[in-house]
Every structure is written in C-alpha cells, then in structure tokens.
Amino acid sequence: MMLQKKLRKRPFMFGGIVHEILEAHAEGLDWEDVLDQINLDNKKLFKKEIQMYGNIISDIRFIMTDYFDYWDDHPSEIRPIKHDGRRSEHEFRIELADGLWFTGRIDMVGKAKGLRWVVEHKTFSRMPSEDERWRNVQGSVYFRALEEMGFKPFDGVLWDYVNSKPPSVPGELTSTGKISQKRIDSVPSKVKAWLKENGYKKKDYPKLVQSTEDNLPNRFIRIFTPVKRNVVDQVWADFCDTALEIQQYHGLKKDQNIGRHCAWCDFQALCKAEVTGSDVEWLIERDFQKEDQSHKREQVDRDDD
Numbered sequence: 001m002m003l004q005k006k007l008r009k010r011p012f013m014f015g016g017i018v019h020e021i022l023e024a025h026a027e028g029l030d031w032e033d034v035l036d037q038i039n040l041d042n043k044k045l046f047k048k049e050i051q052m053y054g055n056i057i058s059d060i061r062f063i064m065t066d067y068f069d070y071w072d073d074h075p076s077e078i079r080p081i082k083h084d085g086r087r088s089e090h091e092f093r094i095e096l097a098d099g100l101w102f103t104g105r106i107d108m109v110g111k112a113k114g115l116r117w118v119v120e121h122k123t124f125s126r127m128p129s130e131d132e133r134w135r136n137v138q139g140s141v142y143f144r145a146l147e148e149m150g151f152k153p154f155d156g157v158l159w160d161y162v163n164s165k166p167p168s169v170p171g172e173l174t175s176t177g178k179i180s181q182k183r184i185d186s187v188p189s190k191v192k193a194w195l196k197e198n199g200y201k202k203k204d205y206p207k208l209v210q211s212t213e214d215n216l217p218n219r220f221i222r223i224f225t226p227v228k229r230n231v232v233d234q235v236w237a238d239f240c241d242t243a244l245e246i247q248q249y250h251g252l253k254k255d256q257n258i259g260r261h262c263a264w265c266d267f268q269a270l271c272k273a274e275v276t277g278s279d280v281e282w283l284i285e286r287d288f289q290k291e292d293q294s295h296k297r298e299q300v301d302r303d304d305d
Contacts, residue, residue, distance in 0.1 A: 003288040015123040026088035062190040078110040117158035140235035156226040163219040169194045181208040188212040
C-alpha cells in the first residue's frame with residue numbers, strides 16, 4: 001500500500017538526524033550548520049510534537065558536540081575510506097534475481113586500529129547485546145554488497161553507538177544553597193551550559209563536571225566485531241531465500257506472525273486493528289500517508305538507461 005507513518009517515533013527521528021550529522025562531518029561540512037537547517041525545516045513539527053520529541057535539537061547538539069570531542073585523537077578514531085568520491089553513505093543496488101533488487105546505503109567504510117571495517121552508526125536507549133551483534137543481518141548482508149561494489153575484503157564490523165537519552169541536569173539545591181554534585185547521566189557540554197545559564201561557575205563544581213567526563217564511555221561506545229565468514233554465508237543464504245519468498249508470494253500470503261519483534265514495526269497498529277476488528281481505514285487516514293516513490297523510480301530509470 002506504500003504507506004508510511006506521518007510522525008516518526010523519537011528514536012527514529014533522533015537516529016535519522018544523527019546520521020545526517022555524521023554524514024556531513026565525514027564529507028567535510030559543518031555539522032552544526034546541517035543541524036540548524038534541520039531545525040529550520042522542521043520547526044513547526046518539533047514545536048507541535050514537543051511531548052513526543054522533547055527538545056530534540058538541543059539534545060542532539062550537546063550529545064554530538066561531546067561525541068566529536070571524545071573521539072578526536074582516540075585510539076578508536078575512524079579514518080573513512082573514500083569510494084566514488086564519497087566518505088560516507090555508500091549506496092548500492094544489486095540484482096538478486098530477475099526483477100528482484102537489493103538496495104541500501106552503508107554508513108561508512110573505514111580504517112581503525114590498523115584494520116578495515118564496515119562502520120555502522122547506531123543510536124540506542126538500550127544497549128544491544130553481543131548476541132544481537134554476532135548474527136546481525138544488516139552487517140552480514142553488507143559484506144556481500146561491498147564485495148559486489150568492488151571493495152577489498154574487510155576485517156569486520158565497527159559498531160559506533162551513540163546513547164540517545166536526553167542529557168540530565170543537576171537536581172535541587174542542597175541545604176547550603178549549592179547545587180548537588182551527585183553523579184547524573186549527562187554530557188559535559190550540557191552541564192557546563194546549564195551552570196553558565198543559571199549563574200554558577202564550573203570551577204565551583206569540579207566533581208559534577210568530572211562525573212560527566214567519566215560518564216562519556218557509557219554514552220559513546222565502539223565495538224569491533226571480527227568477520228565470521230560462516231555466519232555471513234548462512235545469513236546471506238537465508239536473506240536471499242526470504243527475498244525470493246517475498247517476491248513469489250507478494251500480495252498472496254497474509255501471515256502476520258505476531259510476536260515480540262512487532263514492537264519495532266511502524267505497522268503494528270494496523271495488524272492489531274485487523275485482529276481486533278477495529279476500523280483499519282480510519283487508522284490509516286489518521287496515522288499514515290503514502291510514501292514518496294519518485295526517487296526510487298528515478299533510480300530504476302537511471303539503471304535501465
């Protein structure tokens with residue numbers, strides 16, 4: 001039906017903006033200018049949906065300021081590998097079978113610790129486990145996509161995690177009239193800005209400022225997962241089988257396979273409405289809109305030419 005949600009959930013909105021910032025930075029642009037433009041383009045939306053998004057632009061500005069400061073000159077610094085004139089967001093389109101195309105964009109490929117990595121930027125509120133990483137479909141199929149694009153072999157996937165939780169500020173004043181220096185889940189730039197805004201001097205609260213510095217390893221995490229070729233081969237085979245099944249039974253099979261994974265799906269409400277006998281058409285009209293397919297048609301036309 002080519003439907004998409006009218007409003008994206010905060011995690012998806014946050015992740016989408018952070019990806020745009022990381023792309024701009026990798027391509028040598030001023031990421032704060034990009035963030036300002038995103039804010040300008042979506043000002044009415046962010047103001048209207050304040051309960052859903054909070055002050056998302058301010059949160060991202062503080063978080064990404066400390067992200068770039070934290071990783072500069074760090075042993076895990078990523079040096080992007082240039083491909084077709086770009087250092088990030090490498091697009092691919094691979095034909096799996098007649099009329100069946102695998103398309104996508106790889107965040108980045110780069111060097112770190114003397115090895116070559118497929119770089120995946122991820123935002124999180126709950127840190128994924130090692131069990132989720134070793135069998136990750138996205139990482140495995142991207143290795144095959146890179147082979148088709150002519151890249152040299154890679155050593156593994158570098159998972160670049162950014163904690164999306166809004167940075168906290170200090171609590172109430174103590175009995176002495178000073179703000180509490182208890183450890184909070186925040187970032188240095190946020191707390192320093194809050195102190196200045198409220199007329200406090202950061203030199204009077206060294207323990208508070210230091211605690212935010214010490215908290216950065218919980219905010220920004222990079223995990224290196226070496227290639228397990230047998231896992232890649234198995235996941236790729238399953239991926240292709242599923243793609244062929246989707247092509248063969250498109251519009252015919254109506255299985256919903258309702259389970260825990262449904263919480264991630266934008267269309268969960270539609271399945272629930274169908275199962276419970278609610279008004280599906282009303283729900284579509286209220287929460288969904290038709291996805292713009294023009295850019296996809298243009299890509300097909302270019303490839304056909």
